[in-house]
Amino acid sequence: MKTSVKAALLSAFICPGAGHFYLKQRGVGNLILVTAIASLSYLCWHAYQRAQLISEQILNGEIPLQLDAIYSAVTQAPVGNEAIWINLATAGFILTWIIGIADAYRLGRRQDSE
Structure with a gap:
């Protein structure tokens, strides 16, 4: 299997930046990995905060059991700045992953041709 394909598959299926680490491009790999982890961490933190809020509302009797x-409370869309930050974090995660795959493939092709 070509180096470019291996690098792209590592970035696609293992984690963002894995292909860069395989290609010994640690600086770019770290940047991609940290960006993806930061975006994903924010999304997980927000989901946790939302779950805590809903569980407190259930315990206080504000939401019936x-x-x-409960489904209505969980599926309620965020509004205002909260929605903007969630959308930015989601887009950042997806774009980072896609850019990581494409760049790992590009760098791998360069190494294949040498």
Whole structure:
């Protein structure tokens, strides 16, 4: 298997930046990995905060202990700045991953041709 394909597959299926580490491009690999982890960490933190808020509302009796009421609270879309930050973090994660795959493939092709 060509180096370019291995690098792209590592970045696609293992983690963002893995292909760069395989190609010994540690600086770029670290940048991609840290960006992806930061975006994913924010999304996980937000999900945790949202779950905590909903569970507190259930315990305080603000949300009845019924499946449809809980489902409605969980699926309620965020508004305002919260929605903007979630969308930015999601886009950042996806773009970082895609750019990592494409760049690992590009760098791998360069090494294949040498």
